[in-house]
Amino acid sequence: MSLVADVQVASRGLHVQLTVERGETVAILGPNGAGKSTLLAVLAGLLRPDGGSATLGDTVLFGDRVWLPPYDRGVSLLAQEPLLFPHLSVLDNVAFGPRSRGEGRAAARAEALRWLQEVEAEEFADRRPSELSGGQAQRVAVARALATHPQLLLLDEPMAALDIAVTPAMRRTLRRVLTGRSAIIVTHNVLDALMLADRTIIVQAGEVVEMGSTREVLERPRSAFGAGLAGLNLVIGTSVGGGLVTVEGLRLSALAEQPLPEGQEAAAVFSPRAVSVFVEAPSGSPRNVVPVTVSDLDQRGELVSVRAGHLSADITAAAAADLDLVPGMRVFFVVKSTEIALYAR
Template sequence: MSLDFTARVPARDFDVRFSLATGETIALMGPNGAGKSTLLSVLAGLLRPDCGSATLDGKTLYDDGEWLAPHTRGIALLAQDALLFPHLSVLENVAFGPRCAGVPRSAARKEAHRWLREVDAADLAHRRPVSLSGGQAQRVAVARALAAEPALLLLDEPLAALDISVAPMVRRMLRRVLEGRSAIIVTHDIVDALLLADRVVIVDGGRIVEDGPTRLVLERPRSSFAAGLAGVNLMTGTTTRDGLRTPGGVQLAALRDRDLPAGEEAAAVFSPRAVAVHRLRPTGSPRNVLAVTITDLEQHGGRTTVRADHLSAEITTASAAELDLLPGAEVYFSVKSAEVEIYLR
């Protein structure tokens, strides 16, 4: 499945062109009002652009004088809220898509059971939506969307309405079921982009301002929004028992309740405010000490961001002056293991 998309909606100052490869997942990001919802609405058939065209796996969704109805496009849209049918059981909610496609009731229910197992919700089959938690309802909504066998899955901030304790479980489920599937995920969360997307597309003012592989966009942002979004330090590599090893051999320790499975692809994330800057190699409590070369300094009032390639520290401007920091200076960044979060990819 491949997607080629162009659309102009002058009333919303929207003018976007992009493509999606077979089996690719895009994280669509940008500030409020940037055009993300407009893009999803046009693709789903809920908004007709003034001009443009879109083809999905060779099928024309719209073009001059041609417009496919939403239910004939092979696209499923998953909103923030699960929007399950309250009068149907979980099983019948998931079976709804196949039934609408003409699949016999018994076969549709069999498919529904399969997808409920895929999202770890098989035990919910005979319950009504009113009895489900937010995380359970979202898993069922994902199963219902996938049971329709869409060529393209659109997810509009699928984790935004979930409790912080539930979101990681649903994120892991999404990572599993999206493997090899074409999808576009609207999100404001850098972790969603990092763990779920192959590529990040940044929209601002109705235009694409940045487009590239997830790691590249997050580590070396070129747009102001991406730079603000990527206001965290990100290091990728493989897990060790107590942290992460990068391809360059850098070891990073994290404070965990349990040992990590070794050898898994993962990412370490920590705030620039958690990083201390030293002229001499520090001794004592910090477990993570990184030798870096300063590439840039940015002053914002009483604080200064010290950049060293794709890593950064945020310290007081007084401290930066006391350390006599300048581009090209060799310094040490230190961060406590308790400040480092490890996410399996």
């Protein structure tokens, strides 16, 4: 089933419009407090919005005086914590959904076992939740969510509470069970979006600031948050001949992927590894020379990340030592125009 939603929660500054096509997984990324979990709570029926509407297939979830309760929506929410019933066995936890729909005990348990097998957790069927590890419990929670045959599956940071050692296995499980299923996954992890999502939406301050295929959003970011996720430098400005100019007057020469008319809002993106750092402004071949003040230095393996506000350069530790870099120092970031991608924002 496809989802079409316009979610408005004025008290939390949220106004998001989105669609999820049948069989599509959409990742929602954004900083803390952006409204991601609030959005899922509204779609799941746990929070009433101030306005808007949402339809799932032919079913109106809310809008125009309609408000379906959670159990009537065909929507399952998988939270960060498994939230399994401690007094029930794993098998009966998963069978709870089918039983709630009126299935007999034997049929519900058979359905539950099928879903436990799907997430490779059938060996835990007779255990209690207290006997499971975090990764095992989350697998059971996935099976319980799927056992209700939801038309839309909502996942709110499903791997946030897992140990790093079990996260890859959980990610593989989700990739398998989400195939062909309509789902929304809220995550902070770029790898989750790349492996699990067909499309990615970035939400900031309660609004959608970017959307598109996951690779497009990460390779051609149009927001500072998206650029940060992708590990790229982003400069926003207005297109001019051969580049762009920012409101502060900084001009960058760049190669546009497609010809841009002058005066159009544009984005210039380049890798920190394409940036050289100089103590004095260099001369010679045409290059972009940007005066900056070093705000922070962070060593990452053999490289040192030199940060200057929203821009950064990755240079070798030896180069950083030769330059004698310290926070507060005035330097020049230099990048060739051929290393900068320019496109309409």
